[in-house]
Amino acid sequence: MYIDLENIDADTRSVLLRDMELEFFPNDNNLTHYYSIINLEDTNNGEIGGRVSYDPATVKGVELAENLDHINDIKHKIRDIMLRNSITEYVATRDRQSTNTILVMKRTSGESIGIFHCRHCAMEFDDEIQLSSHLRMHYLI
Numbered sequence: 001m002y003i004d005l006e007n008i009d010a011d012t013r014s015v016l017l018r019d020m021e022l023e024f025f026p027n028d029n030n031l032t033h034y035y036s037i038i039n040l041e042d043t044n045n046g047e048i049g050g051r052v053s054y055d056p057a058t059v060k061g062v063e064l065a066e067n068l069d070h071i072n073d074i075k076h077k078i079r080d081i082m083l084r085n086s087i088t089e090y091v092a093t094r095d096r097q098s099t100n101t102i103l104v105m106k107r108t109s110g111e112s113i114g115i116f117h118c119r120h121c122a123m124e125f126d127d128e129i130q131l132s133s134h135l136r137m138h139y140l141i
């Protein structure tokens, strides 16, 4: 499974990379090749098994050796990380072109292709009407 981080700025990317590593690759995880950082140019991937340092500016994404059945769980974990860090200008969604990919993109680019996310709980909607009726629920509580 692949997490595409190409469309976000370097600061956000470094926050995400830090928290994703903690969340997906805890120190008690003995699997090798479970979590690999994919860099833009070199083919020498920063393997976290050996805690290789990386430059967030050149990171393209993260490859997770995870069962595809868990892709929605992983997507929700990424959303939780973004909510926790108040990253509201980006959203995490399934890539509609590629079934094994989670895409992190600008909220506005998501909206332009018909993906709407609640900024309070990161739930995903197909259109603005569904989103705004969902938003009302947050304001009632």
Ligand SMILES: [Zn+2]
Pocket: 118, 119, 120, 121, 122, 123, 134, 135, 138
């Ligand atoms: Zn919500």
